[in-house]
Amino acid sequence: MKSMQITWFEMKKALFSPTILILLVLFTAFNIFTIIVDSSGIKNELTIVNSIVDTYGNKFNHQTLNKMQGDLNAAVQSFDSQYNDASTFLESMSDEKYYAASLEKQQEIDHIALMQKYISIGSSLDSRYADLDVSELKMDSIKHDRLTGFGAKLIENQYDLLIERLDRIIETEEYKEWFFAGDYRMHSELFRTVIKNIAIQGVMLVVLLTAMITNYEFERKTQLVIFAAKKGRQLMINKLVASLFATLIVLVPLFGLALAIFFTVYDYSGLWQTNISSGFNWEYQLPYITWWPIEFWQYLILTIVILTGILLIISGLTFSLSTFIRNSYVTWILSILLFISMFIASGFFKGIWVYIAHLNLSVLLLNPHMYFNGVSNYMMFKHQEIYTLMLWFLIGVVFCTFTFKRFARKDIV
């Protein structure tokens, strides 16, 4: 109980710091601004996928697409009796005709175009998935990285597993689930823009608050009074625990407010159960092929859990570094430089080492849109996220243990 009280006192040193509070407000304002600006112009179009799910269900197949096309053709006919199918109607639609129509009619035309877009994408997915050639990717990777021996075998095995997984996705039609059309890049918007921004902001906040908590006494010259008290150097354990709890506390408003705004602006009501491997989520050259069927809500929670794990480990590592530097702002600069260096350094390795170098916290934190994805270059390994977290958790434990032992013997002057 007393220990919890001391931990709370330590947490307050950072949580009530004006620097942390101002940064938290600025970051949140930036995130909300980004979400609102990015959503302008597309958020109304995106709602159509929810009405499709409401009417035709979360999954689709040939019958569903045929029924949708029939329903859409009927709608076109009732809109303009000259046409009895949507494709012909849309092909005949010129700018002059569109702008000559009333606003209400324009909205109906937009609706028909969007419905046709989703039906067309849905219809094209079978052939697009059939054309995917993971074997070619395998050969390209081995050739590009000049892999031989064990390295080549390891990567070959991963690609073989990926081929099995893709076959399974095709066989079970896992990709036939509704999601926002790929050209809106909503997966990237959420995970690559919003959540990655939050993660980077999280690093800045967590490093600073950990350094503040760890160095508080030395920066204010109270160390002689504080460490001579009964608690003594054991206070460092409370400081580490306080840093970890404070990390969790600042992440709540940082994630919470931005995500609350995001899901208020964008309507995901019908899409929480959609698999990330949905063919509609095909944004760039290759679709997302997750190693397991992962629904959107699961992916979101797992991403937050992974990022929280990374930030907790970063807090532990910063704690260790802080005891050497003893200045919050210098520690902050050094930690951020180390973080950036880790990311840059991962690209300098050759052969199989480039894959091993990607088991790093910076790479993991900066690519939340690629989690559990088999087609993500050097992050392709199944369980890559868990291996990275475990490796760095162990490194963090070793560093913190060393720090405690060193501090216990250190003269406090």
Place this chain on the structure above:
Amino acid sequence: MLVLQDIGKEYGDFTALKNINLQFENGIYGLLAPNGAGKTTLIKMLVTLIQPTNGNILYNGQPILSLGETYRELIGYLPQQFGYYKHYSPKQYLTYLAALKGMDKQEVDSRIDHVLELVALREVKDKKMRKFSGGMIQRVGIAQALLSDPKIVVLDEPTAGLDPKERARFRHLLSSLARDRVIIISTHIVSDIESVANKIIMIKNKELLHSDSVSTICSTLQGKVFETVLSYDDLAVFRQKYLTLEEKQENGKMVVRFKSEKQEDDKWQSVIPHLEDVFLAEYANESTSG
């Protein structure tokens, strides 16, 4: 009982202290030494902030480092530079320190009121310390050192920044506390401890010089301290020959208190040596600040 056995502290090639043997029982101990003599090093070892390179510090026969929390909970410590948080009030700061000192939550508020009363700061216990004068901050420092009703009170330059009235109050406070605890005061202001200390500890050249009562230490200069009256013109020559301990003007002449191994002039008047005389005589060639 607190015992120091052959304590030494080295920082690489530099020796801060060597062969210190001391024993503390209930009472007031004055630690007198000039700057750099190692008194702050000694004090930091007593409160476990630094570890001796040689020797042992024992409390009731047990090494203090292995006693850990059990020993530290007996300690009340005021460092030479008392650090505080400007945006805290005395009450907030003492509440935080009470938690670190492992005090029972029920008794914290009443103890805080009590110690702030002792240093006459109870009225301002909820005011932010950023508005406090140096003397008020020092009194907060004294209050925190007494907060947990410690058995061993270690005060490094406790009267720095206190005005004469506060110093007098502080001396009375020490006398009332000393009955059932060890109080160790490091200072270079002899008058702060001369009248209240049971024992004076002096360190010179990194080693223990004296550890005795005021009267015993003063007796080392018995028959060697004199006073005489000089003209201003003779003073410069006199200073070159003798160590002057005090000089004051009186009726257009100089009354000089000085040290000499023997009485060389009938006009010299032998006087009773004070602790200040011993201090000045011993550290004649060293800085006496800090």
